[in-house]
Amino acid sequence: MNPTRTPLRRRSLTTGALALTGALALAACGASDSGGSGAGPGRTRTVQTAMGDVQVPLKPRRVVVLDTAELDSALTLGVRPVGATHVEAAAGFPGYLPEDRLAGVKDVGEMLNPDLEAVAALEPDLILTSKIRHAAQYDQLKNIAPTVMTETTGYPWKQNFQVHAEALGRQAEAKRAVAQYTAHTKKVTAAIGGTAKAARTEVNVLRFIEGADIRLYGDRSYIATLLKDVGLGRPPITAKAKDGFSYDLSPEKIDLADADVIFRSTYGDPKKSKETQTVGSGLWKKMRAVRSGDVHTVDDELWIQGIGYTAADRILDELRADLTEKR
Template sequence: MPRESNFTNHLSQELIEAAIQLWARSSIDIVDVRLQLLQPDKPLQPIRLPTSMFIYTQGGAASVTLNRTSFQTGRFGIFHGGKGTELSICPIDTDLETYMVLYKVGSTPFHKRNIHRLLEQINPFTQMYGLSPENPIFFMEKLKAMYDHWNSNVKLNQFYSKVVLYQTIHQIYMELRKGNIRYFEPDYVGMVKQYLDEHYSGQVSIQSLAELLPISRSLLTKLFKKREHKSVQEYLNEKRLEAAKKYLRTSHVTIQEIAAGCGFVDELNLNRMFKKYYRMTPRDYRRKMMDNFTNCDIDNLSQQPYNDKGLDRLAKSKGDGELSMFGQTRSKEFVLAAATSLMLLLSACASNAPVNHAGSPNPTPTQSQTQAASPADTKGTETAAQTRVIQTESGDMEVPADPQRIVYLVGNNVGDILPFGKTVVGVDIYGDPSKRPEEWKQQWGQHLDGVKLVAGNDLESILALDPDLIIGSRTWTSSSIEQLNKIAPTIFYNEMSALEERMTFFGEVFGMPEQAKEFIAQYENKAEAAKQRLVDSNLYDKKIVFLQGVEEGTPGLQGDKTRGIIYEDLGMRAPEMVEKEFFNSKNPKSEGFFSPLSMEVISEYLSEADMIAYTNFDPNVEELKKRLTETSIWIGLPAVKSGNVLFYSIDDTLNDYDYASRMVSLDTFVNAMMELPLAK
């Protein structure tokens, strides 16, 4: 899965003009025009384009993949790929009409140097792009006319199809010139799914997978869960389990071989995962399937021996290698009971104790028997005192009553457990406390003295820390809870749930419910005081928007969950269009996630913003400011003109959602807003 795509995006006017000249001066021949109705369960499997091709889709959303880069369309979409491009199309919800126009370009004579010079700038016949048309009805009518005339097999009509192709190309470049076309952004979720579908049997690291894409790991996991309603790890687990079920049904390989071939760490890991999802072991599943399966091997068990009295088989196969004589199955309970009885009989015969005859009172237990029972009872009492059972999203879990060595694997959200004063010996490499702001270090750094950085999938390094409790999450931690449980008791929690819910949960984990209530009350009081400061400074009723860039300053809108301190806790508002489309509480599907926003339409969302807060991964803040001041669309925004823009570092606590960070951010962010011209 390539990190960078050769997908053409946001062409400059100069390149658009060069492409138009090439279309006008080149010889184009249509090879074929096709119409195909695709269904969600019958997608277009990957094919290699024999020529250059235009693809037009209509009717519903679809995942279109060009050279292993996936894009999710709306109801209409136009795509182009050159000869040799690998194409696949998968409708998502409804049937999809797909028009395909295959064409080829005549070779350019050597003496036409001006065309060769243009081709060095851009080759529109080999470009890959996908866009949502401004005028879908135009393309719908033109593609239908092109298809009908081409398939009439009348030369004059086929010539008309070529005329319509030029009209279609003309319309595409008209919309490109006006800048009204919306390019499809890469569908990173689709790309990850495709990768996992093909590589589930190997050792897959979620972190390594994210590094292949130009977005952060946290953003990838959030986008994936929003679309699929499950984490990347859960999707991978399900793919592996489906493969395991297939082999259990259709082959005679061992459970251990199936575990290794389907990507599980070992047979134990497969057993645990299988029981979690299907409430049975792989062996039980195989037996259940085999009971309904007729073995057609050419052996004596598959033949019915001749017997004129009607007894057709002396031995019956149970499918997993176990045979029962004359059709009678001896249950495991029966065998166990017989074995137990035999052991008791042998024990009684070997004992030197006097026989207790019928009617005699029971003998007093010997001294050795009494002493043997005592340590076990004591041990059970100690264990009960040292552990507690808590409810987690993975079910009831037994954890240490007072954990002393915690490994925390949920990025930089370790601040959810710091207030409880527990010793943290390891954190995710993305939670490096040395990169926290100075205010954060002063308030919370003492709880992380000597902490080690570990990757969530580095099981050996985690084991070396000798933890007695591991804390992770399904959306962040790259190792499964089953893998981590082999090292120490492990609990997963939802790091994006409400603050009160998270603190209450950890109050139960650490046996400190009353302290958790105090922490929640402290934060609420602090939030009320911060809100009053905004009211007194005439800022509380102002509309604010958060922007975050993931690459080259490309902005994206953040939902209210990842910016909960402002919209949830302080009660501030965003422009109406932003609230409606990106984090409207009445529309959970659009709540709390990153949404890319192109500069061409940014003014539509930010024109009503009184304040803008902007951060970026790369470039840094200073470079970001410089680039934006050279962009006319940006400098024309009202908030920018009035100087009410906050730029802040990606390492600032404003990017985080945990308790400790929000306690710091309440002050740092309000202080920053107090410096804006809008403040009194």
């Protein structure tokens, strides 16, 4: 999910400044009194972040994550956060994540507008997020707990994962996750006919978004990195993506998105996202991917919002199934 271009409605904070101040003080007291937090003298490490060097506990025990990528990273690394945000359009946390690993994780509000009082009440010893999401709240967040921010989210997910692993003290687990992912991509490539056939298969990913144009993903997006790692081809239209991220289309120009294979997801109401209008049009029905039956509807939470190695593992399985179904 792109950090700046997904239309999410903001809501105002519901807590007053006085209540937040009290909660911050409570969190500070709780952190200093927590004997097992690893935050005492000699029990910290320095992590390089988008906001400069941050001292984090050697072994964080109460972690709060403020976006889906950080939640995916934590669970991939075997860490159950005490708190996490949710994406506005979703009810709860991403459905692709195992429910048993989310048991007990407190929802601390919408991703773009977290409830800082709720965060502070959890007495975290580490907060994970990105600068592009929460730079405006950084001073408040760092007064609650050491806050590790990457610069952005989405495309640099592999580098961000390493920052998360360092902050959590889970570098060995990170190494295993990367190795498993690499092995998985190779298996998918082999299953769809090898590197040459994969490169000849042009794939587009479309997202219908409520209140916005249709988004065609370019090469500097999370999902495109997975396609590249499998070795799949991309149509020339992807080169027109703004900043490499996406190229916006209207229903009247949907034929520009044609490819051998199309994966499509929807964020919000199908009618308000122009999905219903588009897939019922003559232009859509004439596209070769549509005529050949190679258009696949995928879960937006997984393919677009997930961003991480746990999401990637599921996506790779779906890619393999869809690309070998008729081949």
